[in-house]
Amino acid sequence: MLSLHGPEGAADHAGPSPGSLPPYAIWIDLNDPNAEEAERIEAQTGLRVPSRQALSEVESSSRLRRLKTGLSLSTPMITFDQADSQLKPLGFVLTKDRLITVRFHDLRAFAAVKTRIAEGDGPCATSTEIFLLLMEELVDSLADALEDMGADLDALSTRIFDFDVRARPSARPDDKRPPRRRDLALRRILRGIGRRGKALGKIRSSLLGLERIVPFVAAECESFSEGEADQRFETIRRDIASLDEFETRLSENVQFLLDAALGLISIEQNNVFRVLTVVSVVGVPPTLIASMYGMNFKHMPELDWIYGYPYGLSLITLSALVPIVFFKIKGWF
Structure with missing residues (x-):
């Protein structure tokens, strides 16, 4: 889609003569352009419109180039309006008289x-x-994206560190029972951390691209910039530097929350193994007693007892209850 803009706003697509652009159309915005739109702008401006493949190059020499009449710039830019954020290329062709932008997704x-x-x-x-x-x-x-990310990480932090406090949202304050489907809850927490970490990586790539573009343009466009441009470039550079620091802190927070979530998972696994250990220990003494009396030797005094059978059952029960009481006192379950 092609749109033209001048100092007063949107401009008409038709110029004073066939095949020309309005002289006041300073900004040419190409949103996912087709071949016909790109060829038209190239013919009317004499400037080459970079393709998506060219804008996706990763080396600095391809992203920041000095042209005969201006500058060619590109950077990956994150999409902000989708739940699953994506990185797509964003390109600029900047001359003294024109600004051409090439993008492949809507940006606020x-x-x-x-x-x-x-x-x-x-x-x-x-x-x-x-x-x-x-x-x-x-x-x-x-x-704004980083601020929203910070709020999301705070909410995740609350979910992680209050994981065992409430069984359900409607539970009483003194209800300390563990929530149902703890494994499912932990998987959701891990997925949330992973999504935020992936989005932070894409924001970092976008910041890095802008961090390279701003000083390059400030140094290269002195010949056709004037007024307060230098001061505004410096302000943008400082803003990007502060966002870099903020993003670094958020990345550290993501790693901290990931470690905390993995720690919870480790605790849950230990709890499972502890229960299995208690069950196995509780079952050993009764098994030993039942095996001993199941040997069927000829001379076993208990075989002739009137109460031998109740005695054996009582001994088996007692041998199972003693470990249970012991582990209960120790707080293992």
Whole structure:
């Protein structure tokens, strides 16, 4: 989808002459463009529209390039509006007169910039100023994503460390029974930690891409930037640095919660083995007594006792109860 924008907002697609763009169309936004749209923009601007494959290159020399008339930039950018976040390439072609953006998913930052341009919120008379607006909104979107991630991790932390406190949401405060299907609850916690960890990795990739783009553009576009551009570039750079630190702390928190969840799983496994150990120990003495009296030797005094059978059953029962009482006193179950 192709959209054109000028200092006043959205622009018409038709220029003053056939095959031309409106002179006030500074920003050309290509959202998942087809071949026809890309060829049209290339013919009308003389600038090459990078393909998705070209924007997906990982080496810095491919992501940050100096062109004859401007700059070609690309970075992976996380999707914010889906439960299962994804990384998709985002590209910029920045010249003195034009800004071409190539993306393959909807981004709130782009919608926010279009609204700001239409409302006259912020300088947007040049391609560099619109580029700066996009950088500011992208950084703000990443900051919002990290804040939401922090809140999610706090909720996960509460679920992990209060795992044994309440049996059910409606349980009484003094009800300390363990929740049902503990294994299922722990698997859900692990899946939640894994999803947050994966999303943090994608946010980190997006931040790294912006962290490389901002100083490169600030150094390379001095010839066609003016006004407060340098100060705004520096502000964006500082914001990205602060988000890097915040993301690092969240990553450490994810690792801490993962260790805590694995510790809970280890405790649950130990509880299972402890129960099995108690059962096996309780069953050994009765088995020994029953085996002894089942040998059927000829001279066994108990065979002639009137109460030999009740005596044997009582001995078996007593030998099973003694270990149970012992382990109960020790608090093993």
